[in-house]
Amino acid sequence: WHPLPQEEVVRLRTDLGLSDNQFIVVGAGQVQKRKGIDDFIRLAEELPQITFIWAGGFSFGGMTDGYEHYKKIMENPPKNLIFPGIVSPERMRELYALADLFLLPSYNELFPMTILEAASCEAPIM
Numbered sequence: 001w002h003p004l005p006q007e008e009v010v011r012l013r014t015d016l017g018l019s020d021n022q023f024i025v026v027g028a029g030q031v032q033k034r035k036g037i038d039d040f041i042r043l044a045e046e047l048p049q050i051t052f053i054w055a056g057g058f059s060f061g062g063m064t065d066g067y068e069h070y071k072k073i074m075e076n077p078p079k080n081l082i083f084p085g086i087v088s089p090e091r092m093r094e095l096y097a098l099a100d101l102f103l104l105p106s107y108n109e110l111f112p113m114t115i116l117e118a119a120s121c122e123a124p125i126m
Helices: 006-015 037-046 067-075 089-098 113-120
Strands: 024-028 051-055 081-085
Touching (some): 006 089, 024 037, 037 051, 051 089
Parallel strands (some): 051 081
């Protein structure tokens, strides 16, 4: 894990249809309540001028607590919220590079790898 060159970040923003000055908040993890996904979604709803991206999916499929609820939201998210699903490590590195802020709203983590990955990519972390 390491930062991407600035020209690569510009290309990624262009590919997503985002301007250079568009603020981007990235989150990652399984889509489930304990990961703080409800807070992430609420922030997106309350801050429509900011783009939010949550990378992750349903690791336990339909057995995931709240599966139907979250599936509905993922199928019809707020306009400023992107759910790319489960992504490759290469794509995750790109998302960290895009992040003006990496947000980990989790309620329960032992040792979150996403924090180490985001820090290695020089993403600001909250």
